[in-house]
Amino acid sequence: MSYRCHVFVCENARPDGGKPSCGPRGGVAVRAALERALAAEPALWGQVAVTGATCLGPCFDGPTAVVYPEGVWYGGLAPEDVPALVREHLLGGRPLETRRLLRLRAEDGPALRMPGQGDPDEGE
Amino acid sequence: MSYRCHVFVCENARPDGGKPSCGPRGGVAVRAALERALAAEPALWGQVAVTGATCLGPCFDGPTAVVYPEGVWYGGLAPEDVPALVREHLLGGRPLETRRLLRLRAEDGPALRMPGQGDPDEGE
Numbered sequence: 001m002s003y004r005c006h007v008f009v010c011e012n013a014r015p016d017g018g019k020p021s022c023g024p025r026g027g028v029a030v031r032a033a034l035e036r037a038l039a040a041e042p043a044l045w046g047q048v049a050v051t052g053a054t055c056l057g058p059c060f061d062g063p064t065a066v067v068y069p070e071g072v073w074y075g076g077l078a079p080e081d082v083p084a085l086v087r088e089h090l091l092g093g094r095p096l097e098t099r100r101l102l103r104l105r106a107e108d109g110p111a112l113r114m115p116g117q118g119d120p121d122e123g124e
Numbered sequence: 125m126s127y128r129c130h131v132f133v134c135e136n137a138r139p140d141g142g143k144p145s146c147g148p149r150g151g152v153a154v155r156a157a158l159e160r161a162l163a164a165e166p167a168l169w170g171q172v173a174v175t176g177a178t179c180l181g182p183c184f185d186g187p188t189a190v191v192y193p194e195g196v197w198y199g200g201l202a203p204e205d206v207p208a209l210v211r212e213h214l215l216g217g218r219p220l221e222t223r224r225l226l227r228l229r230a231e232d233g234p235a236l237r238m239p240g241q242g243d244p245d246e247g248e
Binding site: 002003006052053054068069073 | 126127173175177194195
């Protein structure tokens with residue numbers, strides 16, 4: 001494994017009027033904030049990589065990100081979430097549950113759930 | 125885990141005259157070829173995702189890609205490599221060794237090695 005965590009932040013930008021796209025909704029700002037935050041955490045240098053991504057898929061739940069190798073998906077991200085994301089996930093090793101996209105599996109189809117949206121399987 | 129394999133292909137494009145960039149060297153074409161190949165493999169639908177990436181880092185070894193969760197890095201990719209990549213890695217579960225970037229770890233610094241370049245640690 002090259003990096004302990006590799007964070008991909010969706011920066012997709014599509015023309016106005018169709019599906020929402022993560023980049024202008026905050027994805028670009030989230031990646032920039034994440035890069036600034038990592039630059040201030042020497043313990044993470046060389047351990048965590050951040051990369052922008054073309055469309056990650058769950059557009060209506062954006063801005064989205066995915067962290068590998070653990071395969072933890074996030075949605076509804078804003079730059080203000082970055083300190084907690086760094087503290088909880090990247091330093092602490094615990095997903096930031098308040099922004100986690102749950103049940104993102106092929107068999108679930110398009111119906112993603114955010115915490116607090118009444119999914120009976122939330123937290124499984 | 126949402127996808128069994130998530131392939132990120134570097135599509136970075138920087139102005140001419142500096143470091144090489146993966147997108148125009150073949151990264152864009154590799155991603156397109158990979159998406160076409162996956163569309164023709166129903167066994168991989170919903171199992172494998174392909175996403176374009178901004179700079180993945182090892183620019184001189186591009187076009188690059190990384191496959192998660194296994195964290196296997198590739199370099200020197202061309203569209204002609206896609207059938208073997210699909211057959212060996214995505215269907216067969218074995219990295220395509222002829223295009224693998226070896227020793228891509230933080231402690232290795234920038235000196236990446238491609239197979240056959242005389243790295244005594246090749247294949248470790």
